[in-house]
Amino acid sequence: MTHRTPDTPGELDLDKLYAARLHAARARPYLATALFALHTVASRSVPTMAVDRHWRCYVSPGFVDRTPVEELAGVWVHEVSHLLRDHHGRSDRVARERGLTGPGERLRMNIAADFEINDDVYGDGLAEPQGAVRARDMGLVEGKLMEEYLRQFKLGPRTAELAWLDCGSGADGLGREWELGPDGAHGLTAQERDAVRFRVAQGIRGRPGSAPKGWQRWAEEAFHPPQPWRDLLGAAVRSAVSGAGAGEDYTYGRPSRRSAGVPGVVLPSLRRRPPKVTVVIDTSGSVSDTELGSALLEVAAISRAVGGRRDLVSVVPCDATADFVHALCRGEGIPLTGGGGTDLRTGFARALKARPAPDVVVVLTDGQTPWPETRPPCRTVVGLFPRGTGSWIESDPDYVPDTPPAWARVVDIG
Amino acid sequence: MPTYSQTSQLDVAGELLTLLRDTTTEPRPDTQLEALTLAVAADLPVLLWGEPGIGKTAALTQLAESLNLPLTTVIASVHEPSDFSGLPVVGDDPAEHGVPMAPPDWAVRLVRAGRGLLFLDELSTAPPAVQAALLRLVLERRIGALQLPPGVRIVAAANPRSSAADGWELSPPLANRFVHLQWTHDHEVVVRGLAGTWPRATLPQLDPEALPDAVDFARRAVCGLLSARPGLVHRLPSGETRRGGPWPSPRSWDMTLCLIAFATAAGASRDVLSLLVRGTVGDGPGLELLASLDRMDLPDPETLLADPAGAVLPERGDLRQAVLDGVVAAVRSRPEKSRWDAAWALLVRALETGAPDLVVVPATTLATLRREDWDVPESIERLAGAVSVSRRADHAAARVAVAAKAGR
Numbered sequence: 001m002t003h004r005t006p007d008t009p010g011e012l013d014l015d016k017l018y019a020a021r022l023h024a025a026r027a028r029p030y031l032a033t034a035l036f037a038l039h040t041v042a043s044r045s046v047p048t049m050a051v052d053r054h055w056r057c058y059v060s061p062g063f064v065d066r067t068p069v070e071e072l073a074g075v076w077v078h079e080v081s082h083l084l085r086d087h088h089g090r091s092d093r094v095a096r097e098r099g100l101t102g103p104g105e106r107l108r109m110n111i112a113a114d115f116e117i118n119d120d121v122y123g124d125g126l127a128e129p130q131g132a133v134r135a136r137d138m139g140l141v142e143g144k145l146m147e148e149y150l151r152q153f154k155l156g157p158r159t160a161e162l163a164w165l166d167c168g169s170g171a172d173g174l175g176r177e178w179e180l181g182p183d184g185a186h187g188l189t190a191q192e193r194d195a196v197r198f199r200v201a202q203g204i205r206g207r208p209g210s211a212p213k214g215w216q217r218w219a220e221e222a223f224h225p226p227q228p229w230r231d232l233l234g235a236a237v238r239s240a241v242s243g244a245g246a247g248e249d250y251t252y253g254r255p256s257r258r259s260a261g262v263p264g265v266v267l268p269s270l271r272r273r274p275p276k277v278t279v280v281i282d283t284s285g286s287v288s289d290t291e292l293g294s295a296l297l298e299v300a301a302i303s304r305a306v307g308g309r310r311d312l313v314s315v316v317p318c319d320a321t322a323d324f325v326h327a328l329c330r331g332e333g334i335p336l337t338g339g340g341g342t343d344l345r346t347g348f349a350r351a352l353k354a355r356p357a358p359d360v361v362v363v364l365t366d367g368q369t370p371w372p373e374t375r376p377p378c379r380t381v382v383g384l385f386p387r388g389t390g391s392w393i394e395s396d397p398d399y400v401p402d403t404p405p406a407w408a409r410v411v412d413i414g
Numbered sequence: 415m416p417t418y419s420q421t422s423q424l425d426v427a428g429e430l431l432t433l434l435r436d437t438t439t440e441p442r443p444d445t446q447l448e449a450l451t452l453a454v455a456a457d458l459p460v461l462l463w464g465e466p467g468i469g470k471t472a473a474l475t476q477l478a479e480s481l482n483l484p485l486t487t488v489i490a491s492v493h494e495p496s497d498f499s500g501l502p503v504v505g506d507d508p509a510e511h512g513v514p515m516a517p518p519d520w521a522v523r524l525v526r527a528g529r530g531l532l533f534l535d536e537l538s539t540a541p542p543a544v545q546a547a548l549l550r551l552v553l554e555r556r557i558g559a560l561q562l563p564p565g566v567r568i569v570a571a572a573n574p575r576s577s578a579a580d581g582w583e584l585s586p587p588l589a590n591r592f593v594h595l596q597w598t599h600d601h602e603v604v605v606r607g608l609a610g611t612w613p614r615a616t617l618p619q620l621d622p623e624a625l626p627d628a629v630d631f632a633r634r635a636v637c638g639l640l641s642a643r644p645g646l647v648h649r650l651p652s653g654e655t656r657r658g659g660p661w662p663s664p665r666s667w668d669m670t671l672c673l674i675a676f677a678t679a680a681g682a683s684r685d686v687l688s689l690l691v692r693g694t695v696g697d698g699p700g701l702e703l704l705a706s707l708d709r710m711d712l713p714d715p716e717t718l719l720a721d722p723a724g725a726v727l728p729e730r731g732d733l734r735q736a737v738l739d740g741v742v743a744a745v746r747s748r749p750e751k752s753r754w755d756a757a758w759a760l761l762v763r764a765l766e767t768g769a770p771d772l773v774v775v776p777a778t779t780l781a782t783l784r785r786e787d788w789d790v791p792e793s794i795e796r797l798a799g800a801v802s803v804s805r806r807a808d809h810a811a812a813r814v815a816v817a818a819k820a821g822r
Contacts, residue, residue: 015806019803023811026811032735034732035731036732036734036735036769036771038731068813069806070814125814125815127814127817188730190688191683191687195705223697223698
């Protein structure tokens with residue numbers, strides 16, 4: 001056997017470290033690419049293991065000696081998770097946005113990032129290392145993102161024992177003295193880091209059954225972070241109302257104001273025909289009051305986006321029937337009565353029957369409804385309330401609600 | 415005297431301004447400017463996305479200076495469609511002579527100069543009708559009856575949807591014609607620049623000798639990916655988040671091919687190429703292309719099998735494992751005793767030059783390929799290190815399983 005044990009105390013036991021990595025890669029095959037991409041550096045300055053943003057992994061020889069292989073495997077996965085989840089980039093962004101400066105704040109970011117990882121990476125063949133910090137130890141609800149955890153705790157007596165915690169600049173974005181820095185050897189370039197993250201995300205998306213929820217969410221959003229739905233809804237409505245035939249456009253029907261300056265030239269002028277928007281609100285039992293409240297707020301926001309003409313925005317509350325059309329100018333007192341099942345087809349029919357016909361129909365719904373079979377003669381924007389579990393009908397357990405049709409622009413309201 | 419003191423005050427102010435403007439430059443690699451230069455050199459329309467005040471115009475000025483092109487800036491959002499499609503001028507007898515579409519003066523001057531950098535600023539805040547008129551300018555290089563000469567290059571700038579509160583989004587056809595570059599500022603560069611030293615980017619130079627190889631490489635890269643992944647050829651943006659951005663189509667793949675050739679001929683880094691490719695076909699397809707380029711860079715399994723003793727394996731663990739997996743797959747596809755032995759020699763070499771855990775999976779797979787009449791090579795003894803690492807991992811897994819059972 002060529003089994004290598006450290007000759008002198010303090011030398012890094014690479015065989016043990018790599019056995020742990022192999023175990024980690026077997027327990028989490030979808031992380032293998034990332035685990036193998038890490039470059040190992042022996043370092044006496046780190047308490048346990050740490051990563052920098054260039055994908056180097058600093059390892060304390062003493063820590064390897066006193067830690068069993070299965071726990072080392074957990075630490076491998078923990079450290080590579082910091083890099084895959086871009087904790088250094090996110091820490092920098094949070095620090096800029098919220099004005100968090102100083103090493104104390106960076107320590108908090110490191111702790112919050114550890115909470116995010118430790119929530120769901122262990123178990124299922126991977127042992128949790130001794131002393132892994134968990135959000136529940138501080139009395140916090142688990143399953144949150146690092147940014148959310150950051151708002152929920154302060155440094156104090158409860159975190160005093162975490163002060164030694166140090167996962168390196170890969171975890172919180174703050175460069176350390178003992179790190180090799182951007183010019184050091186064996187670092188990954190930005191493009192190489194993206195490529196590794198992309199391959200891992202692709203592996204997870206390719207076989208969604210084998211990865212836990214947290215990793216699947218990460219894989220979905222790794223390269224397409226979700227945008228705030230308000231912006232998206234606003235942009236969708238704006239682009240729907242400003243398209244040709246509705247809203248602002250050029251016309252030769254009246255001479256341009258610039259015409260006087262250039263005689264002999266025919267110029268078009270900018271005309272604004274305020275578009276008419278009808279909002280169909282799903283008031284069925286499956287939509288909660290809070291959601292309806294936020295939906296109404298959005299209606300007000302949309303009316304402003306359209307140009308402030310509230311008389312051009314009307315609201316159709318809709319469950320199985322849609323009997324009334326309300327003008328928004330009657331104030332906020334639109335009765336959102338209803339309950340029971342939804343049939344948005346009646347809502348559409350009601351909205352399209354109005355004269356003059358609407359230019360844009362905005363539908364706010366949870367999507368558990370039949371949709372019109374043909375494309376309505378106007379632009380359609382659908383604001384979709386998320387539903388974690390699929391719908392369920394007593395008489396038909398296999399019932400799957402239709403997804404919104406392709407002709408509508410769909411914005412997920414989260 | 416009041417007049418005298420006023421003049422001297424202005425003189426002093428002038429002196430102060432001269433001092434303030436007295437800055438120096440230092441060479442510094444700048445990936446985004448390199449990407450911009452390559453795209454402009456390749457004569458592809460570029461769209462810079464960036465927050466207002468971030469230095470897009472300054473970058474354009476520097477680019478124009480270094481390419482020795484006069485810069486013409488046109489703010490798209492304050493123009494009317496007719497400024498780009500031509501202003502109809504009524505003549506003596508419109509029925510007889512028609513109505514000519516007169517181009518605006520900046521276009522006339524640009525055509526007369528024969529060369530220049532046309533900068534269309536604030537594209538995203540231009541109304542849809544103006545964007546439609548710009549489509550023709552960007553695609554056909556026509557303004558009214560004028561044809562822009564080949565020496566004119568087009569760069570546009572837009573504010574991202576989040577910061578342009580009243581902005582329109584780019585229509586997919588217009589978005590598909592641009593190389594989208596995200597323009598960000600580097601904190602260090604700005605601070606150092608305000609202190610008096612601005613960066614001077616060293617711009618990429620095309621190597622005349624490398625041109626045929628560059629074209630060959632680019633064709634292999636794009637065709638290799640697209641023949642394996644036909645679904646990537648054309649994919650309209652579906653989600654709300656991706657609207658207005660780059661997306662793959664035969665047109666944008668053609669642009670990508672061109673950009674890969676330019677980046678290769680200029681010896682640009684992968685980071686520059688990454689910006690260009692992802693800005694042309696979008697993040698997903700772009701990253702897939704880059705991943706397949708990485709695989710093209712890996713040593714060919716057949717070459718390695720032909721000379722295991724002289725093999726050079728990549729340092730990075732994930733790439734090394736990809737190479738070893740490739741070698742084993744090559745043996746599986748054409749199993750011969752000599753190839754099988756060569757693969758074992760390669761695994762031994764990998765074990766001696768790198769981490770042992772990478773060798774475990776390829777060695778296990780290679781062992782299953784053995785035919786009955788093949789003798790185990792002697793070199794396999796030297797793989798004991800990998801075996802022991804594998805055994806330790808097995809033991810750890812067993813301990814975890816036992817602990818999990820006990821915990822239950």
